[in-house]
Amino acid sequence: MAKILAVDDSASMRQMVTFTLKGAGYEVVEASDGLEALQKAKTGKVDLVLTDVNMPNMDGITLIKELRALPNYKFTPILTLTTESGAGKKGEGRAAGATGWLVKPFSPEKLLATIKKVLG
């Protein structure tokens, strides 16, 4: 089953995302900020990255740029989790190389549907 890297500085969001994804059979790796995520991404290839945008230490946008610069992650789907549904953050995310986004708040069902859409 696909392996997903879930990045969010909020523990409750991570819990919810992880619980939902694991419940659907995905393997989940958690990280609480961009730096940790980058570290984890480097140590083992994941099939999809779900990342919050606003985080301490390294934000989501920088994380995406860093990931895209890695040969392993050139085409890996990366989705941002953002409350800012306005064009700004989405555009910024995509310019950095994000595949798409999921607008907070989202339900577990919506999360799974989106993941499924991307991973098939």
Next chain:
Amino acid sequence: MNTAENIMSHELGLSSGNENDQFLTFIMAGEEYGVDILRVQEIRGWDNVTPIPNTPEYIKGVINLRGSIVPIIDLRERFGLARNEYGPTTVVIVVKVIDEERERVMGIVVDAVSDVYNVAEDDMKPPPDFGSVVSVDFVKGLTTVDEKMVIILDIDHMMTKDDLAGIAQNQ
């Protein structure tokens, strides 16, 4: 705790899912008393206790039960029966009691363990106000097994509120 309960159930060969309530009975001063088996955690031999100062005589003290401090009460003394020398058959039944506030674990000293009976709800009669040696407060009901009377105890009130609150100690 759960483990102890499970082990108990196995050792006594009990099966769950029985319609009837099961009671562990014991003998004291010639009478047979029963306590709800689900409340019984384990049965152990009498061993030395650490006395607690300024508490009623029937509170024998406390023991170390796998790291928990558990009080031991002597049921004969609690019921005002004549004291009995503790001997090889003297046992401590460790039970779970529940009062309004919370669950506690305590041990009760009895002369000897007797048997396990199934008692249907219907077979239990309310305690008569018969002026028996045992205060009605401790009795949940009476039942008859093989022509013998068994007094089913209400173990939740073995220690009175005053005993537990620690007020007005006799000294």
Next chain:
Amino acid sequence: MTVDMSQFYQTFFEESFEGLDTMESSLLNLDVGAADEETINTIFRAAHSIKGGAGTFGFKAVSDFTHVMETLLDEIRDGKRLVTQETVDLLLQSVDCLRDMLTAVQNEDEIDQATVAAVQGNLEKLLNDASAGTPVEQRDDTGDEAATPEPAGEGWRIHFAPYEDLIKTGNDPVRMFRELAELGELEARLDDSQLPAFGEMDPEVCYLRWDLVLKTDAPLSVVEEVFEWVDGVCELRIEPLSSTGAEAATQEADAGSPAAPVPEAPVTNASAPAMPQRQAEPVVAENPTEAKAVTPKKKPASGGEHGSIRVSIDKVDALINLVGELVITQSMLGQIGDELDMDLDKLEKLRDGLGQLERNTRELQESVMRIRMLPISFAFQRFPRMVRDTAKKLNKEIELKLSGEQTELDKTVMEKIGDPLVHLVRNSIDHGVEAPEVREQAGKPRVGTVHLNAYHQGGNIVIEISDDGAGLNRDKILQKAREKGLVGEDEVPSDERIYDMIFDPGFSTADTISDVSGRGVGMDVVKRNIRELGGSIEVSTEAGKGSTFTIRLPLTLAILDGQLIRVGGDTFIVPLVSIIESLQADPAQINGLAGQAELYKLREDYIPIVRLYEVFGLKPKATRLEDGLLVVVEGDGQKVGLFVDDLLGQQQVVIKSLETNFRKVDGVSGATILGDGTVALILDISSLIQVSKRIGRKHRLPDEPTPEAGPDGDAATEQAA
């Protein structure tokens, strides 16, 4: 699948309260007019997380409120708005409001709508008024699903020409076709006219284009949603299939050359066209063990730079209990080892092993105990706000200094010391530091200082609360004490004793009962709370210079250094902190007082003798004082000589509660399990002195008024000292 969201609530509340604390302390650190960018970001992030979580977990009122806060913070962050004192005050107020809301939600109480509406109104007013920033945006709740329904047609003709870098965003046309195919019948024509010669092909570029025909009754918005993520990185035209349908909807009005439909094998559904990126993507073998790695959860913005993990306190306590058991087992083995009779060589090895076990056990115990330890900054962090607000209220100017914030203590101790600390700090602000004018007249700086300091000393943590205020008024205290009959008319107690009287029940030196700290809880309660934690408090003061309150607390409530004593067949533990000295009684120094109580002359003092066997009704070996030992102990400011048969060793004991299965016992603070598995009671010296007075009989303490006259044992004790 359905997910029960309530299982995440606890974490959400914890992190939200933590976030609020972070916001509060950051706001207090913010320099008005010159806000530090990182601080603003920290505040913003905290608000942002609360909003996101609240939205996800369905606490709409909370997320709506936070949204307004976030909007304000966003403007500040983007430099559209300056940080004014007004803004900071309002944000602090919002933090309080949000904290109340979260508490209400957590307790399933009603949210105080009026307050929320008022604060939110103020926030909105500020946002609109100052018009330094943009007006409050209406919140876009649902993303992009708000499009109006259009009439369904027969389907859509879609021209889709990815730009070269579409695949670099991780988007895969196949994925989109798959989605479209789910909407109806899809026919795709591939246009590979842009495909360069093989040698010139860049594997990271998508050269292909498609013309798609989708037969569906799905509205335009649904079809558009499929291409939502690639908006801007492709050329896209969507037109209705039927000529009579809705007018041509054109997405992305790029005037790219209209795709010349090149006849090709039609691709239907998800059968993938040759996708260059498939080859380009390196396949990395997954290491299954690596994949199992558990991520430690980091606590956001909470000081230490090391990762931390959130564990329920039950688990920690279970671990502590277990280690306690291990300590007991170890000491039991140690005892057996000491008594064992076997050949020397083996004995040596056994002793080595036991020694090793003891060291490891001790280290393990200390490590486990440390899990419960938190830096005292958790207790200190509420003070900047409190001092600021209280000083404002009293028109005083006060600077708060904090030091030793990283000093660690047990979580439970920390929770219980919070209120006494608040009281003492309030007391310093209210009664200690003078008004600015008064200070200037006295030649002091206008701004007073309150200093909170913490450090470790021995097995204790010391917390000092000092101010550079007026100091305690010795004469006023003495006068009051005389009025209350605590001190005789011609009696002149030592200064130390006089200052200590402020901890007497009902004693207040404030001329007027102020709103701030005069009411209700007094210093006596502070002292009692600290005593209940096994600690002590004392005050030192210098007129005109200020006062310092010094609190000493045990680092943990779970273990204690004890002296084992024996009376008859029973062993008891006396906390080492209570013991002053132990001595063999000299019969010449024993005095009876009015034939009732015994006093022992210890150098210059007369101390009452408390025979433990009498207080506890035990059968002792020694009844003559010269046959046993006197352990001089101090509890609650009073010294007594505790008469026991014998002293045994000293050891660290694990404190077990008697109340779990029984109740509190007078004179006893708890129990412990000794090396042989038996239970020993731990004496509570203060309480023991009280019991000895009550049970007294012929050994009643000399100063005990009669039981009728002195209903308040505490007052009597204080008087006696």
